Amino acid sequence: MIREQPGRESGGRGRQEAALAALDIVVMTPRSAEGEMLIRELQRTRASVRHCWPAPETYPVEADVIVSELVPGLAHRLPWVPGQAKAALVVVLPAGAPALDQLHNIAADALLPRPLAPGVVPAIVLHAHIRFAYEQRLRARIDKLDETLRGMRTIERAKAILVETRSIGQDDAYNFIRRQAMDRRVTINAVAAAIIDSHELLG
């Protein structure tokens, strides 16, 4: 079957356009001419866009991307502590040089400088979303690595028990644990822990 690929050259709506259209975006900006342009450009991507102004004391949690003016106390309006962000954050900069310390503390994923150039808003919002999603994946990977590292010792011990009690090789022992895990639809760690427990129980 030949499927039409959403290619770079095709000019049609590609994967990234589809990704944009799927986003839930909250916009905190005044309804000035520039603000209207920002909102319109985002709406045109078919993303779900909610507008909110004046900026609330506590920003909503439920969003993929928050686009916000650099309002006073922005870091405290965000419903998370730094490093635990729940959404990508795009900060709309005022004209002129922004306070660098404030920007650092807000930990934005992208910046939108004023005056806004026509057409760039969707690209920057998508960029922020992609970076944020990547950071989430890396964090998940680190969590998983931490867990695996702890689990490795359990698996090593379970392997050693199997090697000793069943007179099989290291690889066979591992494959045995892995097969059991697949059959029982539990993690390899869980099987390894069960082997150690039962070994102790039986002496």
Place this chain on the structure above:
Amino acid sequence: MGNPTARTGAPWRVGLLFSKTGITSVIEQTQLQASILAIEEINAAGGINGRELRAIHYDPGSSTAGFAQHAKRLMIDDGVTTIFGCYTSSSRKAVLPVVERLNGLLWYPTLYEGFEYSPNIIYTGAAPNQNSVALSQYLLKTYGNRFFLIGSDYIYPRESNRVIGELVRMAGGAVVGERYVGLRAQRRDFLPLMRECGQLRPSVIFSTVVGEATTHLYQAYADAGFDPRIMPIASLTTTEAEIGAMGPDVGCGHITAAPYFEAVDSDVNRAFVGRYKKRFGSDQTTNMCVEAAYFQVHIFARALAMTNSIETDCLRPMVLGSAFEAPQGQITINPMCGHTDLWTRLGRANGDGKFDIFWQSRVPVGADPYLVGYGAQVA
């Protein structure tokens, strides 16, 4: 963040996050006092490069969310990059994302379960290989190989018991019971556990109970009429502070492993204990958490004197590999893992609420937070 105060002589500002209220405040307040003592000593000696060291302290109330929020407040509102603080692993894990995202440096003066490495944390308490290994070996040799594990129900006791269980099993021993009590456990919560110990007669009760519940455990043990000479409570978390809270008669005869006890026999320690008591009262005792909270501020100050910049990217490389003559003896920040090479000591609580040290490592024990050097083979 820039360093606009470098030329002005304005104070160096750092954050302190230790609880004055809540369930772990007994021990955390001692860590707060130790940090204050070190800061006062540094300022009395002229500050750091002529500038005063000034601490901003918040009380997180022994709550995980409180630690996260106050870490955010310190870094964002107060513009602090260096924070000394945290007792429980839960509080450390709450502060970790904040210091990692904003590139701060958390100095963590408490023993913990290992298996962590953050480039934004300096760990100055014991990792499992610096307390659990020696303690379990001694207990196995002296009392027998049947361990009953009791812990508070949070990360540290569960993870620490995983390690202890492994060490006991490697030596051919067994964990005959593993029970967890709430952080707010009362004496009645320990009664069924004491009955169980009465029936099972383990060789050792191994405790990682923390906070006020510690008193209730030892009291329940005493009420059950058990004898510490036969079946002691061995702990990684019961320090002089907890013994003081429960009363020396209740704690007497039980065993703790730690890098430091007040009884450490050295001039440096005697002077340190003297200054601590002079500052906070003669009834106060030092303990392993006090000592780590104390020496880590001095290590920080020495590194800062050399970098003259409090930015994490400048400070941390200077800290790694630095050595210090601490009250426990010579210690080094291990450059490989940001943990500290510490001494291992075993102490038995005496009738004065202190610990008699009956064993200690000949040299500092290198930090091995991932227990790489301790095989997982069957004994």
